[in-house]
Amino acid sequence: MFKRTQKEDPQRLVVLATYQAPIDAEMAASILRSANIDCQVLDENVAMVMPYLNKIVRLVVRAEDETRARELLSAEFVE
DSSP: OOOOOGGGOTTSEEEEEEESSHHHHHHHHHHHHHTTOOEEEEOHHHHHHOTTSSSOEEEEEEGGGHHHHHHHHHOOOOO
C-alpha cells in the first residue's frame, strides 16, 4: 500500500511563527481568522509561567494554508 509522507499531507499542522508574548501571537491569529484561515496558538500558558523562555508561543496552521497565511502576515497595512 502506498504511504503518504508528512510533506504530502495538506492537513498536517506547520508552525507559521513563534512569539515571546502570547498577545502578539493572538494578534497574528486574529488576522488569519478574519481571512477564514484556521489557526491555533500553542503554549500560551507556558509563556506566562516561564516568561524567560524566548519565543515559546507557536502559531500553527494547516500546511495547505501556509503560503496564504505567510502572505497575510507579511503584508503591510495602510490606513
